[in-house]
Amino acid sequence: MKTIAVFASGNGSNFEALAAACADGRIAARIALMVCDKPGAFVNERAARYGIPTFTFNPKEYPSKADYEREIVRRLRAERVELICLAGYMRILSDVVLEAYRDRIVNIHPSLLPAFKGAHAIADAFAYGVKVFGVTIHYVNGELDGGRIIAQRAFEYLGSDPEELEARVHAVEHPLYVETVAKLVAEQ
Numbered sequence: 001m002k003t004i005a006v007f008a009s010g011n012g013s014n015f016e017a018l019a020a021a022c023a024d025g026r027i028a029a030r031i032a033l034m035v036c037d038k039p040g041a042f043v044n045e046r047a048a049r050y051g052i053p054t055f056t057f058n059p060k061e062y063p064s065k066a067d068y069e070r071e072i073v074r075r076l077r078a079e080r081v082e083l084i085c086l087a088g089y090m091r092i093l094s095d096v097v098l099e100a101y102r103d104r105i106v107n108i109h110p111s112l113l114p115a116f117k118g119a120h121a122i123a124d125a126f127a128y129g130v131k132v133f134g135v136t137i138h139y140v141n142g143e144l145d146g147g148r149i150i151a152q153r154a155f156e157y158l159g160s161d162p163e164e165l166e167a168r169v170h171a172v173e174h175p176l177y178v179e180t181v182a183k184l185v186a187e188q
C-alpha cells in the first residue's frame with residue numbers, strides 16, 4: 001500500500017475521484033494528506049468528508065514560497081508520502097518540493113500538452129476554436145506544465161457551450177487520473 005498526497009486549490013473534483021478510488025481499492029494507496037493553498041476552497045470540505053487530513057495554508061502568512069514549501073515537505077515526510085498528485089494546484093512548485101520529490105510528482109492538465117499551457121487551458125482552447133480537446137497527465141519539473149507525459153486522452157467537441165465543454169473535460173479527467181495513478185502506484 002503506497003502513501004500519496006494530493007495538492008489542490010479549488011473545487012477538488014479530481015481530488016475526490018482519487019479519494020474515492022483509494023477508498024474502494026481501485027488505487028492501492030492511501031491519501032495521507034491533502035495540501036491546499038486556499039483556506040476557503042471547496043476541496044477542504046471534500047477532504048473532511050473522506051476523513052483525509054489536510055494542510056491548508058495561506059501563502060501570504062509566510063515570508064516566502066521557500067518557507068511554506070519547507071513546511072509542506074516537513075509534513076509530507078512526517079506522513080511518509082511517496083507520491084504527490086497535483087489536482088488543480090494552481091501554483092508553480094519551487095526546487096524545495098521538486099528536489100525533495102524528484103520524479104515522484106505528477107500533474108493533471110486540461111489540454112493536450114504541449115498545446116494550451118497555463119491556468120486557463122480550457123478557455124484558451126475554446127477561444128482558439130479547436131475541435132479536439134483533451135487531458136494530459138505528466139511528471140512535474142520546473143517548467144510550467146512541462147515534464148514527461150505519462151498519459152493523454154482526446155475527445156472531439158463541436159458544441160459552443162463553455163460549461164458543457166468543461167464538464168466534458170472533467171468527465172475525461174477523473175477516470176484517466178484514477179487509471180494512471182493506479183498504474184503508477186502498482187509499478188513503484
Ligand code: GAR
Nearest residue numbers: 010011012013014088108109110118
Ligand atoms: C482541472 O481541470 C485540472 O486539470 C486543472 O484544474 C482543474 C481543477 O479541477 N489544472 C490546471 O489547469 C493546471 N494547470 P478540480 O478542482 O475540480 O479537480
